[in-house]
Amino acid sequence: MVHTDLSALCRQLRQDVLEMIHAADSGHPGGSLSAVEILTALYFDVMKVDPKNPSDPQRDRFILSKGHAAPILYAVLARKGYFDPAILPTLRSLGSPLQGHPHMHMLPGLDCSSGSLGQGLSIANGLAFAAKKQNKASRTYCLMGDGEVQEGQVWEAAMTAAHFGLDNVCAIVDNNGVQLDGTTAEIMGVEPLGEKFRAFGWHVIDCDGHDLEALLAAFKEAEATKGKPTVIVAKTVKGKGVSFMENQCGWHGKAPNKDELAAALAEIV
Amino acid sequence: MKDVKYIPQRDGYGLGLLELCKTREDILVLDADVAASTRTNWIRDQYPDHFYNLGISEQDMVGTAAGLALGGMIPYVSTYGVFLSGRAFDQMRTTVCYNNLKVRFGGAHAGISVGPDGATHQALEDIALARVLPKMMVIAPCDSEETRKAVIAAADIDGPVYFRFGREAVPVVTDENTPFTIGKARLVQEGSHCAVFACGAMVYEAMCAAEELAKEGVSLRVFDLHTIKPIDEEAILTAAKECGCIVTAEEHQTAGGLYSAVAEVIVKGQPVPMESVSVRDTFGQSGPPEALMNAYDLNAAGIIAAVRKVLERKA
Incomplete structure (x- = not known):
């Protein structure tokens, strides 16, 4: 499928996310909606992937370190053509390939399982190491939440990527400022994120995580950056696109009921 | 030895x-x-x-x-x-x-x-x-x-x-010709009164215990149970049936290790009395390695004591 209008696609993906989570009656809308443009840019422009050959060893890889944003990844993979979008409403149901958090052996197109926070960047580094060893051009992208960087392993991995000069790794922080229990500022401050990564030896790009043009430019800059890994600190809005969900930690992991779904879709479609 | x-x-x-x-x-x-x-x-x-x-x-x-x-x-x-x-x-x-x-x-x-x-x-x-x-x-x-x-x-x-x-x-109790197959317990020596399943350095201790007990007519069937998972159920069930009792020996907590793994096999197929030589729900401490092994009964003497105990229960 060719999508000339990525903005229209983003509206479709937001609809998919909300409908899936409503159907499952559980799931994480806030952090899925904040990552819509990031994943759209990656899968529909930046990454070299082929849904007809999901295990191509030469492909670029994507690690959803914030595994709870599975609904947006599933929606993107379905719309990209990895599987039939008709199964999206089976999210989280018994026997469904759409597990609550991604399981790579149950669904084509998933490069790794995830769900326990803080682990994705290490995995991305390992993939990048392997690509360098095998002289492959393959790049690895890793999406983390801003709350997630409270995990210590993220900073172990940040050291590793810089120490070994893994310029084929690109991390993205979905910097929506809100985590499960409240804002990151209230719970455990993570800012200044860019300065932290810079101090760890990374090339840092700040960008508006809902501006597709800005994201595409950032990914291009990341690819052109040699000798060090790049992190894109993407300023986003949790629950983006649905006014009553935006910036509300209450919508981190809650499904919209029938009326809420209708109200949300009315704003999006 | x-x-x-x-x-x-x-x-x-x-x-x-x-x-x-x-x-x-x-x-x-x-x-x-x-x-x-x-x-x-x-x-x-x-x-x-x-x-x-x-x-x-x-x-x-x-x-x-x-x-x-x-x-x-x-x-x-x-x-x-x-x-x-x-x-x-x-x-x-x-x-x-x-x-x-x-x-x-x-x-x-x-x-x-x-x-x-x-x-x-x-x-x-x-x-x-x-x-x-x-x-x-x-x-x-x-x-x-x-x-x-x-x-x-x-x-x-x-x-x-x-x-x-x-x-x-x-x-060193094996050489390059000693068979090693993942998942297959290695029979170190035949015996009939009690089977000993050991791993790590405790295999040597079990061999010493067998040599010592042989002097008084007690015959141990000793296994090197190097693969704890997947475990060799056949070797364990056969030994349980033929020897009638089992001792396990490991440098590990009693809970969850080799003893537990063997017990999980025999309870479902061939329940027999068992004794464990292991660290008994406690932490270690500093000391010379051999002194520590002796202090925690992780030695041939510990295995001999466990064998005597399990033989009494078997009788």
């Missing part, structure tokens, strides 16, 4: 890795700043392209290994077993085992025989932690030679493998 050579098991780990790196491009060795202790410094020096030191970051090392495995490499992550199985447990579970990745865990300095470093560095729970994980294979070789063989044999296993091996020089 006369004329027995003493070599640290970790030497076997290093030798096995050297052999693998000599012929295979896909083998990588990772360490967390203890390369001189785990013998991965041998790889660092001879095959530098196969070696990465990840620094003191066990969780990141295991995650990185997962990524390497996803990328088609076969990483051997190496550090003290206590940190590997404890500090990086979630990474082992959710990133490596859940994805069924070909990551090999080299758990060095296993058991109480680590000695003077004390309880913080003595892995006494690692078998339990590793074997409850779906997909994980668990191997506790008996000496340096068997460790070497295990490292090589595990290279092509389609999933994760955890090895544990000790620090100190311990008796």
Whole structure:
């Protein structure tokens, strides 16, 4: 499928996310909606992937370190053509390939399982190491939440990527400022994120995580950056696109009921 | 036991890795700043392209290994077993085992025989932690030679493998011709009164116990149960049936290790009296390795006492 209008696609993906989570009656809308443009840019422009050959060893890889944003990844993979979008409403149901958090052996197109926070960047580094060893051009992208960087392993991995000069790794922080229990500022401050990564030896790009043009430019800059890994600190809005969900930690992991779904879709479609 | 050579098991780990790196491009060795202790410094020096030191970051090392495995490499992550199985447990579970990745865990300095470093560095729970994980294979070789063989044999296993091996020089009881098959208990000697299933350095202690008890007419069937998962159910059930009682011996907590693994087999097929030689729900301490083994009854005398007890229960 060719999508000339990525903005229209983003509206479709937001609809998919909300409908899936409503159907499952559980799931994480806030952090899925904040990552819509990031994943759209990656899968529909930046990454070299082929849904007809999901295990191509030469492909670029994507690690959803914030595994709870599975609904947006599933929606993107379905719309990209990895599987039939008709199964999206089976999210989280018994026997469904759409597990609550991604399981790579149950669904084509998933490069790794995830769900326990803080682990994705290490995995991305390992993939990048392997690509360098095998002289492959393959790049690895890793999406983390801003709350997630409270995990210590993220900073172990940040050291590793810089120490070994893994310029084929690109991390993205979905910097929506809100985590499960409240804002990151209230719970455990993570800012200044860019300065932290810079101090760890990374090339840092700040960008508006809902501006597709800005994201595409950032990914291009990341690819052109040699000798060090790049992190894109993407300023986003949790629950983006649905006014009553935006910036509300209450919508981190809650499904919209029938009326809420209708109200949300009315704003999006 | 006369004329027995003493070599640290970790030497076997290093030798096995050297052999693998000599012929295979896909083998990588990772360490967390203890390369001189785990013998991965041998790889660092001879095959530098196969070696990465990840620094003191066990969780990141295991995650990185997962990524390497996803990328088609076969990483051997190496550090003290206590940190590997404890500090990086979630990474082992959710990133490596859940994805069924070909990551090999080299758990060095296993058991109480680590000695003077004390309880913080003595892995006494690692078998339990590793074997409850779906997909994980668990191997506790008996000496340096068997460790070497295990490292090589595990290279092509389609999933994760955890090895544990000790620090100190311990008796070498196998040679290059001794059979080693993953998943198959090695019969060390035939016997009929009681079966002893041992792993690690306790295999030698079981052999000594058998020699001693033979003098009074007690015959032990001794097994080197190097593969704790998948366990050799047939050997265990047959021994239970034919000998009528079992003693297990391991440098590990009583709970969750070899004793538990064997008990899980016999309770469902051939229940017989069992006794355990192990660390009894306590932490270790500092001391010379041999003195520690004796202080915790992890020796031939401990096995003999357990055999006498289980024979009484059998009667």
